[in-house]
Amino acid sequence: MGNPKAFLTIHRKEAGYRPVSDRIRDYGEVEQTLNPEDRRLQASRCMECGVPFCHWSCPLGNKQPEWQDRLFKNDIKGAYTLLTATDDFPEFTGRVCPALCEKGCVLNKIHEPVTIRENEAAIVERAFLEGYVKPYVPKHRTGKRVAVIGSGPAGLACANQLNRRGHSVTVFEKNEAIGGLLRFGIPDFKLNKSIIDRRVALMTEEGVEFKPGVEVGKDIAVEDIVSDYDAVCIAIGAEVPRDLKVEGRDLKGVHFALELLQQQNRVNAGREISRDDRISAKGKNVLVIGGGDTGSDCVGTANRQGALSVTQIEIMPKPPEGENPATPWPYWPVVLKTSSSH
Ligand code: SF4
Known part of the structure; x- marks a missing residue:
């Protein structure tokens, strides 16, 4: 921990969004970035708690305090190495x-958690910019x-x-481009698709072979996959939206979220959609x-x-603001965690 008292003197500062008037008519990413010095100061706010709740709040088990420290010390290469030890992308x-890490951050007690997610994005973007992200090609292939x-x-x-x-x-990917929900589900204003292309290019250099536009079971027989490969991983998602069986559900103009989101992302990518299908x-x-x-993505779209x-x-009651005194640890923030859309 570079500055043990920073959390007392430096307040949480978010990069914020582009002004509404600017972002409302385009699909560019809405989130802005802090300058490197402000970002370093934000990293300095991490107290490196004895029990860092951010660790177990994170589904990936990221080691946030360790990389906050490296970011504060301007050691981007070290921060990136630590970050990617647990986080592929x-x-x-x-x-x-x-x-979720920020909901678990001890500084959330004073409603000013460390800007962990933004710091994470800042580390990886600087790592790309400064040339620390290099293709990792394994020295030995197993033959599998x-x-x-x-x-x-x-x-x-x-x-x-x-x-x-x-x-x-x-x-193998049945759609025309790699990325699944990243590419077709998440709107461009939250995740620019060039970010996926950059990663796919890197993985290709590392030796991964991508086959978009190939549907297993249709374009290639399941038997061929099973006989040609030593192992198969099925990571296709459910693709079954939760329906609402109410009167009027079948009326024109009622759509599942992903019908709208996928189509808009395809339009943004320059694909033609017929007037009738649009x-x-x-x-x-x-x-x-x-x-x-997903609801929030539809609002933005x-x-x-x-x-x-x-x-x-929304069917659920409004989540409480900040920490709810009626919901003590360990139920807060795990049970009543809020999402970015809330
Ligand atoms: S933003 Fe927080 S919870 Fe999400 S992956 Fe990063 S460290 Fe983990």
Whole structure:
């Protein structure tokens, strides 16, 4: 810990979003970045608690205090090395993770947790910029061939781990481009697709083979996959949206979230959608049912498409602001954690 008293004197400072008037008509990323000195000061706020709750709040078990310290000391290479010891793709998590770590941060007690997620994104982006991210090609290949079916975050992480252990990995993706939900589910204003392309290019250099536009079971027989590979990992997701069986569900203009989001991401990527198939909120009063991340993505997309109005409803009660005294540890923040959409 570079500055043991920084948390007393330096306040949480978020990079913030581009102004509404600026971002509302485009699909560029909305989040801004802090300058390196401010970012370093934000990292200095980490107290390196004896029991760092951020560790176990993070689904990946990231070692946040260790890399905050390296970031504070401007040791970007060291910070990146520590970060990637537990996190395959910090450039994704640093952008779209709901940051459970920050809900667990002891400084959340005073409602000013360390800006862990933003710091994570800053480390990986500087690591790319300063040339610390290099292709890792295993010295020895095991001779084992693995097929990974599905190229979303799970498939990519699986391929990355197996390739680094020396196995020869082929990733099959039925869609026209690699990334799964990262590419087609998450709007560009939260995750620019060039970030995925950059990682896929790196993994290709490292030896992973990608086969987009190939549907296993249709374009290639399951029997061939099983006989050609030593192991198969299925990482295709459920792809079954939760339906709402209510009167009017089958009316024109009622869509699942991903029908809208996938299509808009494809339009942004320059693909043609026929007039009849195009889903657009332009000039319409839009109702979004569901208040989670996906609902929020639909709100942002509908606004950018030019909706007249957008209303969002959520079945759950509003989560409490900050720490709720009626919900003591260990239930807070685990049970009542909020997401970035809330
Ligand atoms: S932002 Fe997400 S992935 Fe990153 S440390 Fe926090 S919980 Fe873990």
